[in-house]
Amino acid sequence: MVADFEPKIVAFCCYYCAYSAADLAGSLRLQYPSNIRLVEMPCSGKIDVRVILEAFEGGADGVYVAGCLEGDCHFLKGNIRARKRIGYVKKLLDEIGIGGERVEMFNLSAAMGPRFAEIAAEMTERIRRLGPSPLNKAYKKEPASSTAG
Amino acid sequence: MIIAEGKPIAEVAELIKDAKKVLMVGCGGCVTVCLAGGEKETGILASALRMLRQQQDNPLETVEVTLTRQCDPEYVEMLDKYVTDDIDCIVSLACGVGVQFLAERYPKWVVPALNTKFAGGTVKHGQWEERCGLCGECILYRTGGICPIIRCSKSILNGPCGGSQNGKCEVSPETDCAWQLIYDRMQALGKLDMLLEIQPVKDWSKARDGGPRRVVREDVMIS
Ligand code: SF4
Ligand code: SF4
Numbered sequence: 001m002v003a004d005f006e007p008k009i010v011a012f013c014c015y016y017c018a019y020s021a022a023d024l025a026g027s028l029r030l031q032y033p034s035n036i037r038l039v040e041m042p043c044s045g046k047i048d049v050r051v052i053l054e055a056f057e058g059g060a061d062g063v064y065v066a067g068c069l070e071g072d073c074h075f076l077k078g079n080i081r082a083r084k085r086i087g088y089v090k091k092l093l094d095e096i097g098i099g100g101e102r103v104e105m106f107n108l109s110a111a112m113g114p115r116f117a118e119i120a121a122e123m124t125e126r127i128r129r130l131g132p133s134p135l136n137k138a139y140k141k142e143p144a145s146s147t148a149g
Numbered sequence: 150m151i152i153a154e155g156k157p158i159a160e161v162a163e164l165i166k167d168a169k170k171v172l173m174v175g176c177g178g179c180v181t182v183c184l185a186g187g188e189k190e191t192g193i194l195a196s197a198l199r200m201l202r203q204q205q206d207n208p209l210e211t212v213e214v215t216l217t218r219q220c221d222p223e224y225v226e227m228l229d230k231y232v233t234d235d236i237d238c239i240v241s242l243a244c245g246v247g248v249q250f251l252a253e254r255y256p257k258w259v260v261p262a263l264n265t266k267f268a269g270g271t272v273k274h275g276q277w278e279e280r281c282g283l284c285g286e287c288i289l290y291r292t293g294g295i296c297p298i299i300r301c302s303k304s305i306l307n308g309p310c311g312g313s314q315n316g317k318c319e320v321s322p323e324t325d326c327a328w329q330l331i332y333d334r335m336q337a338l339g340k341l342d343m344l345l346e347i348q349p350v351k352d353w354s355k356a357r358d359g360g361p362r363r364v365v366r367e368d369v370m371i372s
Contacts, residue, residue, distance in 0.1 A: 050189065053196040092193075095158050096201045134204045 007061040007127035008136075010037050011120070012051070014044040016074045017110045018066030024113030032117035033124040044068070044105075045078020052089050056098060061136055062127035064104045066119065072109065079107060098134055102127065150179035150270065151244040152277045153186060153263040158197050161240065164260040165198070168209070168237035173262075174228065174251060175215030176243035183277050186242030186263050188215040194242065194262055212236070219247025225254055232257065267299075285355030285362065291343055293334030300327035306351055 013019040019040050025032060037060075041047065044067025055063045065086060067079035083105045090100030104123060108115045165171055173195045181187030195211040202209035214231050217224045219241060228251070232239070238258045241248040244265040252259040267279035282298035288306075289296060298304045302320045308328030312319030316329045335341050355362075 048189075050192045050196065053193060053200070057196055057200055092158070092197060096197050097204055098200060135200060 005128060005132055007035050007124060007132070008037070008059060009035050009062040009064070009120075009123055009127055010039060010055040010060045011123075012039045012041050012044070012047055012063070012065045014041055014067045014074075014079070016043070017068040017072075017112075018044075018106070018108055018116060020110035021066075021108055021112050021116035024110070025116045028113050030113060030117040032120035035124045035127075036120045043073065043075045043078035044082035045073070045075060045080075047082050047085055049085060049089055049092070052103060053092075056093070056102070056133060056135060059133070059136055061130075061133040062102045062104075062123055064106055064119070064123050066106045066108060066116075069107045069109050099130065101130060102133065150182055150268070151246070151265060152183045152267050152269045152279070153180050153244050153265045155185055155190065155194065155242075155263055156261070158194065158201065161194065161260070161262050162198055162201050165209075165238050165240060168258075170210040170212070170235050171198075171238045171240050172228075172231055172236045173211050173213045173240045174219065174242060174247075175213070176219045176241075176247050177215055178218040178220070178243070178247075180243055180247075180263065181215075183271070184275075186244075188213075191215055191242050194240075219243035219250055222250070222254070225250050228255075283356070284351075284353075286352060288351070291346075291348075292331045293338060293340070295327055295331045295334060297327050297331065300325070300330070302327075306348065 011018070013022060019038070022038060044065050047065050052063050052065075065082050067073065067082050070079060073079045086103060086105040089103050092100075093102060094100040104126075106119045108119065173191050175181070175188050175191035176186050177188070180190075184190065191213050195213050199209050199211060212231055214228060216227060219225060220243070232255050236257060238260060239251055239255060240260055240262050241251050242262045243251075244263065245261065246265075248259060248261045268281045268283055269277050269279040272278045279299050281296055282304070284298050297306055297308060301308055302318050302324065303310060305328070309326050309332070310328075313326040313329055316326055318324040318326045332341075332344070335344055
């Protein structure tokens with residue numbers, strides 16, 4: 001593991017749940033790692049493979065999509081579709097040596113502020129364990145840690 | 150439409166391993182519809198290849214263009230301004246036809262990013278199936294609109310064979326016996342007697358024979 005590695009994680013959050021849950025976590029004064037960059041989405045089903053890849057190309061070490069609980073999507077099936085797309089991206093990231101574990105799908109409701117903080121911590125921990133993305137130049141010259149593949 | 154499927158990324162990466170700058174060309178026709186080689190898939194493949202190469206400390210530069218169709222010179226021409234001297238290789242995300250049209254026009258190394266599969270259609274979102282074997286002389290009018298060339302595993306013209314079991318083909322329980330379908334459909338149409346008519350041998354010279362087939366329409370030629 002690379003010492004002092006602070007992962008950069010992009011979280012694509014559905015406006016109807018995760019994004020509001022983040023607000024709630026804030027109002028509740030819950031602590032969650034500052035590694036998370038939030039991107040608001042109209043629905044988790046809006047997630048596009050290209051956008052996730054762009055995040056990785058832009059230097060993200062991890063990405064996750066957070067949508068409503070299954071069965072509760074405001075647009076009925078957006079979160080189910082997002083999950084499938086995440087499955088596709090996982091395979092693709094494995095294929096190109098970045099590693100599918102760097103991307104994940106989570107489900108929560110707008111009322112789950114504490115869960116939001118927990119997910120942020122969980123993902124930060126996971127990425128810290130995996131080490132920097134093989135594309136993350138800032139850490140690239142460190143002795144071999146994660147040349148996934 | 151023509152149905153195609155992306156080659157594994159590693160395979161495409163290997164094909165362009167000596168190139169520093171590639172022109173990635175999507176097609177707005179069939180392969181956009183079957184989600185194999187449209188603008189979106191071109192973007193995904195380009196990004197994946199760049200990330201792969203970045204890890205090998207051998208960065209790849211990509212230029213992405215999606216043409217309306219790659220099987221029509223009037224659209225292919227629009228690529229001229231992108232095919233600059235510094236482009237080491239062109240990656241086509243069209244069917245095999247598109248790849249060849251690009252290779253015919255440009256003196257560059259042109260590689261296919263897709264495997265072209267068949268002439269078919271969408272049976273449901275995300276699933277495509279073969280329907281026509283491009284035999285050159287359609288006989289659907291006497292088979293109830295069901296193609297025996299492609300949908301019968303043996304392409305027989307006087308089925309069903311002995312491998313037809315409960316409406317399924319012996320090759321797989323998921324494959325309907327085309328001749329059972331044909332029989333049922335002709336029966337429903339009240340045209341079973343048509344199946345009893347003796348047919349002349351099918352003229353396969355209209356299919357794959359004598360090099361590339363050609364269709365000519367003098368009346369629409371403008372020069
Ligand atoms: S080049 Fe191939 S995929 Fe593109 S429109 Fe023509 S036939 Fe269809
Ligand atoms: S009979 Fe020939 S042209 Fe007609 S659908 Fe079958 S293969 Fe295609």
